[in-house]
Amino acid sequence: MIKKIVIVGGGTAGWLAASHIAMRLKPHLNKSYSVVLIDSPDIPTVGVGEGTVPVIKDTLKYFGISESEFIKQCDVSFKQSIKFVDWEYTPGTTEKNYYHHGFDFPKLKPFDITPNWLLDEELNKLHYADLVSVQSHACNLNLSPKRLVDKEYSGIFNYAYHLDAGKFTNLLSKHAIEKLGVENIKATVIDVSTTNDGYINGVTTEEAGFIDGDFFVDCTGFKGLLINETLKGEFINKGDILLADTALAIQVPYEDEEQEIPPFTISTAQKNGWIWDIGLRTRRGVGYVFSNKHETLDEALNVLSQYLNQEVTEKDVRKIDMKVGYQKQPWINNCVAMGLSQGFVEPLEATGLLMFDVTARIFADLIPPDKTLLNCTAELFNRDITQMWESTCDFIQLHYCLSKRTDSQFWIENTDESRLSPTLKEKLSLWQRKLPSQFDFRYSVDSFRLDNFLYVLYGMNFKTNLEHYAHMFENKEQDIQNLKNSISEGVRFCEQNLTGHRAFLEQVNKFGLTKV
Known part of the structure; x- marks a missing residue:
């Protein structure tokens, strides 16, 4: 026994x-x-x-x-999304260089905007996440995902911490x-x-x-x-396909104790890795994840110093060698x-x-x-x-391989198709010719599925060629307008019913939430 x-x-x-x-x-x-x-x-x-x-x-x-x-x-603090900054293009080359991977399921029923977003040049100028969920708008407004009257572990939006x-x-x-x-x-x-x-x-x-x-x-x-x-x-x-293998973590106090706290993780791509920026109630947690094959420790410390606009030395950080x-x-x-x-x-x-x-x-x-x-x-x-x-490795690699950055050897290697796993290569080849489907994900144990892939694929402006299917999506102007109206109504509801993230956290710490 x-x-x-x-x-x-x-x-x-x-x-x-x-x-x-x-x-x-x-x-x-x-x-x-x-x-x-x-x-x-x-x-x-x-x-x-x-x-x-x-x-x-x-x-x-x-x-x-x-x-x-x-x-x-x-x-x-609450986390409703990950905001990916500078992952698609080299910084300064375009204004539309961020996207949200939200935690609410994309709104695909009764009308899926995805094919119209791919086919319509004007519609394609908008962020994909802004058309399939209200959550990205709430994030950009720094709103809490719930109200004090909402019971514990429930809210207006899906969320993490x-x-x-x-x-x-x-x-x-x-x-x-x-x-x-x-x-x-x-x-x-x-x-x-x-x-x-x-x-x-x-x-x-x-x-x-x-x-x-x-x-x-x-x-x-x-x-x-x-x-x-x-x-x-x-x-x-x-390590042959996921090149980032070292992290430098640091705790950063708020310069202004009343400054708003983003209800999302900020992930900002760098030449040889990326920086996470997480706002807790009393401080920020910041870290630089990079490839030590492409950048020395001193160079990495300099990158982190520039991001924080303050000098960061080796004694200020916790260095983590990732296996x-x-x-x-x-x-x-x-x-x-x-x-x-x-x-x-x-x-x-x-x-x-x-x-x-x-x-x-x-x-x-x-x-x-x-x-x-x-x-x-x-x-x-x-x-x-x-x-x-x-x-999980495939999903992480997806974030890198879709990039159009060529400003360093790190990004050149990450976007090399020969480095892709057979399963990810197969999916991407398929999705170049058809929209992703729930049936493309065969295993119930997979942690990341259709909704996660949609946010990343089209957040990174992945090209799915639907020209041969264009006739199937004609005369959808009213559906598109109805969707936009629905999103606008959702944003107004959030503005009227949700409070700023920091203010809400202060209320929770003072009064607590409604018990389940």
Whole structure:
């Protein structure tokens, strides 16, 4: 029987995994089952960026965490979109050099504006996101996605969060221990013990001695103490197609404590990477993600200095060397890798927390009752998680390969079609001749699907040739006008009913939200 699950490593990934497992095993936890998390107080949380995607709302609600308390305790702000700046063209060459990847589904029914937007030169001058959702307009107005009367985890628009990663880990750990029954042991693992057939039977710690278990979750970060160093797992390196491999993170105070907080992440492309800019309630989180093969550390610090309009030195930033790729078999024998031990690409679409969260929930649902089912369950998990990582890599690569920038070797290499995966190349070839469809996405486990691809493809002005279908979209003037009117009415509703983002956050921190 698998009765005792031991998680080695804390941080956001460890506590998400612990919480998902504890929720799955309720109400038997601490009766028939136990969940133990071992973490060292000396190891800081590793994180790049502080953004999430809307899935996190479902997770927090599932855990039973109050959204009001989460916002208050984790310095939270709302995130409705990612605004991509200078990704398509070299800066200064065009005025229309940004786009929004919003979190509301594009409005494609009862009338899909996409073919008309592609075929009509005047319509094509407008941002695609502005025609398929009101959300991009609300973002540009710096409005909150919800009202105080809206219940927790619901709002006018779909949304996610920006947060303080350290405070979020503290909230998760406190909730897991006090509400979900997870046992926490503060100790440093110095050795891993295995049986003759390669199964882990315990770990030795400096402070608490030997700790046995039936199943082990590796949340030890890029090191992969269990999955790599002990079980010799194979790492699939994606550095050949995803070139950004280093991040410089810095916390920046507001010059004006009353300045508005953008309700979206700003991602600004640079010659050899991109900069994230995230507004929390009390500060900004800024980071430069770049390729160290194309730029030196000193050059990267200079880029960040220019962006912030202040001198930034090596001692001012936290440098993170990113191991880009994923484990070929994240589940080996009685051990599964989670978080950075499992894989990482780059924080462009908040993929880190997304993969930590989703894969932990999938694993929790698959926990077998006894060891006889380990192999077949591991095979299912490994197949699905591999597909998730591959499709995520494709989606991240999409942002780069559609660019028209040629101002550096970094962009020249990123737009080289020979570097595309076969699946992404196939999709792009198809979409040059037909509109993307939900049926182009074959796997239910893929994290990014039609709606996400539409925002990026047509935000980057991807050309789908519909000349042979033009007759199918004639005489749609009234439909187009009705859509524009609907968008305008939506914008007016937002202006009348939603408050500025900073003002709303202050209200939430003072009064809280309506309970579910």
